[in-house]
Amino acid sequence: MELYNYIKSLHLIFVITWFAGLFYIVRLxxxxxxxxxxxxLEQDILIKQYQLMQYRLWYIITWPSAVLASVFAFxxxxxxxxxxxxxxxxxxxxxxxxxxxxxxxxxxxxxxxxKLQNNEVKYTSxxxxxxNEGATIILFAVVFxxxxxxxxxxxFGVIGIIVFSILLMLGYKLYKKIREKNNS
Numbered sequence: 650m651e652l653y654n655y656i657k658s659l660h661l662i663f664v665i666t667w668f669a670g671l672f673y674i675v676r677l678x679x680x681x682x683x684x685x686x687x688x689x690l691e692q693d694i695l696i697k698q699y700q701l702m703q704y705r706l707w708y709i710i711t712w713p714s715a716v717l718a719s720v721f722a723f724x725x726x727x728x729x730x731x732x733x734x735x736x737x738x739x740x741x742x743x744x745x746x747x748x749x750x751x752x753x754x755x756x757x758x759x760x761x762x763x764k765l766q767n768n769e770v771k772y773t774s775x776x777x778x779x780x781n782e783g784a785t786i787i788l789f790a791v792v793f794x795x796x797x798x799x800x801x802x803x804x805f806g807v808i809g810i811i812v813f814s815i816l817l818m819l820g821y822k823l824y825k826k827i828r829e830k831n832n833s
Contacts (some may be wrong), residue, residue, distance in 0.1 A: 653729050660721035663714045667755075668788055670711025674758055675781040677703045681765050682774040700766055707762055715755055722748075744794040751787045778821060782814040 677699055684695035726732035735741045764771055772780075789810040 653725065653731060656721050656725050656729070660718055660725060663718035663721060666710060667714035667718050668784060670706055670714055671755065671758060671784045672781065674703060674706055674711060674762065675777055675784070677706065678761060678765060678772075679774045679777040679781075682770050682772060682777060685770045696768055700768070703762060703765060707759075711755075738798070740794050740798050744791055747787050747790045747794070751784070751791075754783050754787065775821075775825075779818060782817070785814065786810050 681696060681699040681703070684692055684699060687695060726736055761772070786807060790807045793805075793807070
């Protein structure tokens with residue numbers, strides 16, 4: 650049981666650093682997209698810096714954290730008695746579906762990262778702000794599932810974060826309108 654607690658601790662540490670990387674990379678995407686609207690000299694300086702920051706974050710923190718979180722998760726689920734029991738429970742099946750969504754989210758971020766490394770900005774900063782909420786919703790769903798260990802009650806937590814996300818977006822849009830009004 651003691652080994653299990655070490656594995657679980659390492660899994661949690663790398664899940665936290667993985668999410669930190671995902672949250673921050675998308676924030677850097679926002680800044681990169683906004684830098685494309687600046688005058689050329691400023692744009693050149695900012696974009697070069699953002700590309701370097703994105704590169705380091707993505708390959709030094711985010712990818713290694715994703716891999717290590719996954720390794721320790723697989724170890725817990727397939728090589729411990731507790732994990733084998735959890736694999737039979739419905740809440741774990743729902744959680745693993747959200748983890749699958751997290752992998753898809755991560756891979757989409759990787760595609761965006763690769764485009765931005767070539768300075769191909771396909772999305773707006775507003776899109777990236779909304780995109781950032783995807784990881785937040787997944788995080789809330791997974792945490793509620795793991796803590797409550799119930800495949801139904803997590804819905805209330807996810808609905809709450811969706812409502813919270815909508816309020817954040819409305820607040821952002823209001824702030825943007827006020828900022829634009831003050832700049833004119």
